[in-house]
Amino acid sequence: MMAIRELKVCLLGDTGVGKSSIVCRFVQDHFDHNISPTIGASFMTKTVPCGNELHKFLIWDTAGQERFHSLAPMYYRGSAAAVIVYDITKQDSFHTLKKWVKELKEHGPENIVMAIAGNKCDLSDIREVPLKDAKEYAESIGAVVVETSAKNAINIEELFQGIRQKEVELQAPPEKCPFSGGISARQLCFCSN
Numbered sequence: 001m002m003a004i005r006e007l008k009v010c011l012l013g014d015t016g017v018g019k020s021s022i023v024c025r026f027v028q029d030h031f032d033h034n035i036s037p038t039i040g041a042s043f044m045t046k047t048v049p050c051g052n053e054l055h056k057f058l059i060w061d062t063a064g065q066e067r068f069h070s071l072a073p074m075y076y077r078g079s080a081a082a083v084i085v086y087d088i089t090k091q092d093s094f095h096t097l098k099k100w101v102k103e104l105k106e107h108g109p110e111n112i113v114m115a116i117a118g119n120k121c122d123l124s125d126i127r128e129v130p131l132k133d134a135k136e137y138a139e140s141i142g143a144v145v146v147e148t149s150a151k152n153a154i155n156i157e158e159l160f161q162g163i164r165q166k167e168v169e170l171q172a173p174p175e176k177c178p179f180s181g182g183i184s185a186r187q188l189c190f191c192s193n
C-alpha cells in the first residue's frame with residue numbers, strides 16, 4: 001500500500017483574483033466564467049502520485065471579500081502552505097497580496113511555505129503588474145512565484161507542484177528530495193518568461 005502524505009494549503013488574496021477558479025481548475029480541470037464569490041471558505045481535496053507516495057492536498061479556499069477577512073486565521077493557522085493570489089491586471093490586488101504576506105509572517109505558522117500566483121495571465125495585454133516586480137518581491141520573501149491562468153489552464157499544476165517540492169524539501173535534506181536532485185526549491189521559479 002502506498003503511503004499518503006497530507007498537505008494543508010490555503011488560498012488567500014483579494015476578491016475576484018481567481019482563487020476559486022485556480023482550485024477548480026486544479027481539482028476538477030474545469031473553468032466557470034460565472035463562478036460566484038466564495039462565502040466564508042470552501043474545502044476541496046486532490047490526491048496526486050509522487051514517487052512511491054501519494055500526496056493529498058487539503059485545500060482551503062478563503063473568501064477575498066473584506067467582510068470575511070477575520071475568518072482567514074482559522075484557515076492559515078493550520079496550513080503547511082499558503083498560495084497568495086493577485087490579478088496581474090490589478091495593481092491593487094498586488095498591494096493586497098503584500099498585506100497578506102505581512103499578516104502571515106506576523107500571525108501564520110512559522111515555517112509556512114508561501115507561493116505567489118499572478119493569475120489571469122491570459123489577459124497580459126491589459127497587465128498592470130510587471131512580472132519582474134512579482135519575481136523581485138517573491139525572492140525577497142523566499143516564496144515560489146508563478147503566473148497562472150485558471151481560464152486557460154496555464155501553470156496550475158506547476159503551482160501546486162512547486163508547493164509540494166518546497167514542503168518536501170523543508171522536511172528532507174535537499175539530497176533526499178525526489179524532485180530537485182539537490183537544487184534548492186528557493187532557486188526554482190515557474191514563470192514562463
Ligand SMILES: Nc1nc2c(ncn2[C@@H]2O[C@H](COP(=O)(O)OP(=O)(O)OP(=O)(O)O)[C@@H](O)[C@H]2O)c(=O)[nH]1
Pocket residue numbers: 013014015016017018019020021022032033034035036037038039062063064065119120121122123148149150151152
Ligand atoms: N480571464 C480570466 N478570468 C479569470 C481567471 N480566473 C478567474 N477568472 C474570473 O475572475 C472572476 C473571479 O473569479 P473567482 O475564482 O471567483 O475569484 P476569487 O478570488 O475566488 O473571489 P472571492 O471568492 O470573492 O475571493 C470570475 O469571473 C472568473 O471567471 C483567469 O485565469 N483568466
